[in-house]
Amino acid sequence: MRYxxxxxxSDPHSETFPSTEKQKDLSRYLLSELKAMGIRNAELDTYGYxxxxxxxxxxxxxxxxICFCSHVDTAPDCSGxxxxxxxxxxxxxxxxxxxxxxxxxxxxxxxxxxQQQVGSDxxxxxxxxxxxxxxxxxxxxxxxxxxxxxxxxxxLHGDIKIVFTPDEEVGKGTAKIDMEKLGAKFGYTMDGxxxxxxxxETFSADSVSxxxxxxxxxxxxxxxxxxxxxxxxxxxxxxxxxxxxxxxVTDGKEGFVHPVGHTGIAEKASIDFIVRDxxxxxxxxxxxxxxxxxxxxxxxxPGATMEFIVREQYRNxxxxxxxxxxxxxxxxxxxxxAGLEVKTESIRGGTDGSRLSYMGLPCPNIFTGMQAIHxxxxxxxxxxxxxxxxxxxxxxxxxxxxxx
Ligand SMILES: [Zn+2]
Numbered sequence: 544m545r546y547x548x549x550x551x552x553s554d555p556h557s558e559t560f561p562s563t564e565k566q567k568d569l570s571r572y573l574l575s576e577l578k579a580m581g582i583r584n585a586e587l588d589t590y591g592y593x594x595x596x597x598x599x600x601x602x603x604x605x606x607x608x609i610c611f612c613s614h615v616d617t618a619p620d621c622s623g624x625x626x627x628x629x630x631x632x633x634x635x636x637x638x639x640x641x642x643x644x645x646x647x648x649x650x651x652x653x654x655x656x657x658q659q660q661v662g663s664d665x666x667x668x669x670x671x672x673x674x675x676x677x678x679x680x681x682x683x684x685x686x687x688x689x690x691x692x693x694x695x696x697x698x699l700h701g702d703i704k705i706v707f708t709p710d711e712e713v714g715k716g717t718a719k720i721d722m723e724k725l726g727a728k729f730g731y732t733m734d735g736x737x738x739x740x741x742x743x744e745t746f747s748a749d750s751v752s753x754x755x756x757x758x759x760x761x762x763x764x765x766x767x768x769x770x771x772x773x774x775x776x777x778x779x780x781x782x783x784x785x786x787x788x789x790x791x792v793t794d795g796k797e798g799f800v801h802p803v804g805h806t807g808i809a810e811k812a813s814i815d816f817i818v819r820d821x822x823x824x825x826x827x828x829x830x831x832x833x834x835x836x837x838x839x840x841x842x843x844x845p846g847a848t849m850e851f852i853v854r855e856q857y858r859n860x861x862x863x864x865x866x867x868x869x870x871x872x873x874x875x876x877x878x879x880x881a882g883l884e885v886k887t888e889s890i891r892g893g894t895d896g897s898r899l900s901y902m903g904l905p906c907p908n909i910f911t912g913m914q915a916i917h918x919x920x921x922x923x924x925x926x927x928x929x930x931x932x933x934x935x936x937x938x939x940x941x942x943x944x945x946x947x
Contacts, residue, residue, distance in 0.1 A: 544628040544666065546572075546682055547675040552623040553616035553713045560719055561591040561616075561709035569615045569679075573707055576686060580693045590719040591615070591709035596726075597692055599701040606701025606946045610730030610904065611688070611935060612895065613681030614711030617673060618917040627669040630925075636661045641670030647919050654922075656737060656914055664925040674921035680911035681733035682707060684928055688935035700939040701946070704730070708895060716895040722902055729870045731938070732896040735910040738927040739883035742908040743864050743871045745890045745897040746798075747823040748856035751816040751830060753779065753837050758846040759810035770846045772812035776805060778840045779814060788829075796821050796889065800829050821859055821889060857893045860900040860907065867905045873945065874909060877937035881930050909934060 549569040554562040561567065570593050577585035577595045585595035593615075599606055617623040631639060636657070641647040647670040651657045657665075668674040685705055692698060704727045708716040711734075735742055757772030780802060786792055793799045798820025805814045818829045834851050841849045864871055875885045896906035912927025 544630065546679040547626045547628050547668075550624045550626070551616050551675070552619060553710045555619055555713040560715070562713055562715070563616075566616050566709040567591045570707060570709070573615070573682065573686070577689065577705070580690055582689065582693065588721070592720060593705070593707040594721070594724055595689075595705040597689060597700075597703040597705070599703075600696060601699045601701055601943045601946075603701075603943065603946050606943050607728035608702035608704055608726055609939070609942055610704040610706060610725055610727035610906075611685045611733055612706045612708065612730055612899070612906070613685055613733045614678045614708045614716050614895065615682065616709050616712050617675045617679075618677065618712045620917045621673040621919060622671065623673055623675055626672045626675055628674060629667050629669055631665050631667065634660050634663060634665045639667060641667060641919070644670030644919070649920050649922060654914060654920075657922075659738075660924040660926070665922050666925065667922045668919060670919060673917060673919060674923070676911070676913040676921055676923040677916040678711065678734045678911070678913070680913050680923050680928055680931070684733055684911055684932040684935060687928075687932040688939075691932070691936055692939065698936070698940060699943045701943055702726075703939055711895050714893075717898040717902065720899075720902075722904065725904065727904060729867060729905040730896075730899060731874060732894055732899075732906055732908045733911050733931060733935070734894060734896075735908045736913055737886065738910055738912055738924075738930050739878055740886045740888050740910040741871065741874050741878060742888045742890045742894070744821060744861040744888075745857070745859055745893050746819040746821060747826055747859040748893055749818045749826050749830065750854045750856055751800075751818055751833060752813055752850075752852045752854075753816070753833075754813045754850040754852070755807070755811065755841070756848045756850075757810050757812070757844075769809070770844050771809045772847070773807050773809055775840060775844055775847055776807060776812040776814050779837050780805070782836055782840065794891070798822070798825055798829060800833050817856070819891070821861075823858055823862065857897045858901055860894075860897040860905070863900040863905050864907060869945070870905045871907055873938055873941045874907060874934075876941050877934045878909075880937040880941075881933040883930055
């Protein structure tokens with residue numbers, strides 16, 4: 544609850560790194576808390592990353608260094624200024640009216656997962672801001688586990704690396720990360736939802752820009768000459784399927800193509816798309832289909848031309864994790880030892896873990912309990928956070944045990 548009071552909203556339009564300087568307010572605070580735990584090599588770099596190591600204490604020499612990662616920033620979608628967290632003791636299942644905006648009501652009928660919190664404590668914001676459990680709950684459980692490990696030197700473990708990143712919500716959480724300084728064999732982002740959930744699969748993602756070159760002419764004398772790029776763009780958008788191939792009509796393991804932006808003038812227009820699938824090879828199938836659809840439209844406008852630009856965004860972490868099956872297996876074992884059932888899930892999105900996995904740090908995502916993220920109704924169950932912290936401690940022990 545201390546961490547969410549610090550405003551750390553990131554900004555997608557910023558050119559600086561971190562995107563907002565205020566994220567460092569929390570980073571500095573975390574640094575001081577880590578140092579107060581007696582963790583000596585904790586540091587904050589100029590980009591706002593916090594790195595820390597809890598040195599291994601195992602007599603075994605080759606226990607892998609593992610990393611736990613969470614992000615300090617909160618989503619730009621919802622205000623994070625003057626967050627007032629409220630602890631609702633012994634939640635009884637009735638509606639919770641958030642005091643600063645009574646139109647914000649957390650209801651069991653809207654959030655079925657609340658049922659599992661009846662009789663336990665939950666935390667919400669006060670109605671005008673998000674809570675910031677995404678991902679300050681991840682920070683809280685890592686700090687709790689770190690504090691526990693430093694107070695219990697009898698628990699054997701290898702080097703435990705901690706990293707808190709800025710700018711995850713604006714897609715730049717790993718942009719300035721120092722993998723050498725991190726120095727871990729594999730890692731875990733603590734940035735997931737329901738208790739027990741373990742996410743080992745993300746989308747693979749590309750972006751596509753279609754740039755349409757029309758033919759300009761003075762509109763008074765344009766007969767037979769003018770080719771309007773805006774109309775071509777509109778035609779392409781109109782031809783996108785309505786019942787398939789779009790985020791609003793797909794779920795589960797289905798991929799999609801999704802227009803996210805359109806700019807232009809009569810002479811030249813562009814449409815930006817995102818392309819998503821769990822199967823990386825299917826991205827090309829989607830892109831070829833989109834290119835054919837667009838080219839067919841262009842061909843109806845003599846004189847018009849098109850550029851079709853594909854950019855890689857991120858890749859499904861499962862491709863990397865399948866080569867290191869112990870990384871997910873240890874996490875599943877840790878969740879079970881914490882007394883929970885493992886729910887292996889796929890993320891219809893990307894995480895810092897997808898990027899880290901391809902940067903050499905296989906990195907699935909583990910639950911903290913966060914719910915209704917990026918909204919004013921965001922909430923979290925305290926017992927889920929406790930289980931999440933327990934999972935971290937078990938994971939550290941399992942890595943040591945399994946090392947021969
Ligand atoms: Zn997050």
